[in-house]
Amino acid sequence: MSDTTKGAVPFLVSCTSGTTVQGAFDPLDRIADVCEKHKLWMHVDAAWGGSVLFSKCHRHLMKGVERANSVAWNPHKMLTAGLQCSVLLLQDTTNLLKKCHCANASYLFQQDKFYDVNLDIGDKSVQCSRKVDCLKMWLMWKAVGSSGFEERVDKAFANVRYLTEKMKKTEGFKILKEPEFVNLCFWYLPPSLRGKELADDYDDRLATVAPIIKERMMKQGSMMVGYQPLGNKVNFFRVTVFSPLVSKKDMDFFLDEIERLGKDL
Known part of the structure; x- marks a missing residue:
């Protein structure tokens, strides 16, 4: 982008609050x-993690967001508003969005309104015009209030902690990284792979486990859980625990079902 000394748009630095895969x-x-210090535009992609601001306990994860020039x-996502419901916030007093997108069409948005x-x-x-997506958020907020949103966020964190600790105590489950948010990435190791980490074909065999288990769960109609590779890490399961309807019983079933479907691999 252009140099800020010429009055143009500054270089942009994009930060992430709550990555899709590991929730960093x-x-x-x-x-x-x-x-x-360097007069850069700071944008925060808080599409996934921005909702933690409703929680007194977890809002520290977004410390400094008030200093950003723009936030998405x-x-x-985390608050489960109906698709689609998105927000773009800017700390701008120069009507930047209008300067960027205004069509100056005389038949649109006349300036002599009352x-x-x-x-x-x-x-x-x-888009110029679109559906009133903010109405979904407004209705939710009116229905449950800020305290209701806080309860949802705190419950999601509590649920992922429960699932993480349960997984650590259950043989065959291996967590990629201790979750910072409500994203939990893990492998399921069937008995045939346990203790075989040094085998030449270990990664190739492990990479087939998640796809087969997902195929089985979908054909049986019991669950549907996503998996993916990442860099040099072969296929692993990725689950996000954020629905206010999820219970400990559901999470226990989740672990039992993966084990049931994959123990013979």
Whole structure:
């Protein structure tokens, strides 16, 4: 992008709060220090993790987000609002979005209305007009309140802690990394692979486990859980525990079912 000394858009630094795979959070405060020093635009992709701000216990993961120039957040993710429900927040006093997207069409968003025309957001977006997606969030907020959202977030963290600890105590399950958020990545090792980590064909055999188990669970209609490789890590299961309807009984079934479907591999 262009140099800020010419009055153009500054270089952009994109941070992540709650990555899709492992749920990691970037250190926003430290990144903000660098951005302020070098006059960089700081954007935070908080689509997945932004909802932790509702929780007094877990909002520290987003410390420094108030210093960002822009933040993206999807209530349709962790808060389970109906698809689609997305938010873009900017610390901007120069009407930047309007400057970027305004079509200046005389038949659209006339400027001589009786109300404050700054409330017209159509000329501030690429789409010009769209469904009132914010209504979903507004209705949810009215129904459960901030305390209800906090309860959902805290329950999700409690559930993933329960599942993690249960997995550690159950033979055959291997966690890739201690979860920072509500994402849990793990392998299931059938009895035939336990203790065989040094075998030449270990990774090749392990890579087939998750796909076969998923095929079996889908054909039997018991569950549907995603898997993927990542870098040099072969196929592993990835589960996100965030629905307010999930119970400990459900998580116990989850582990038992994976073991049942994969123990003969």
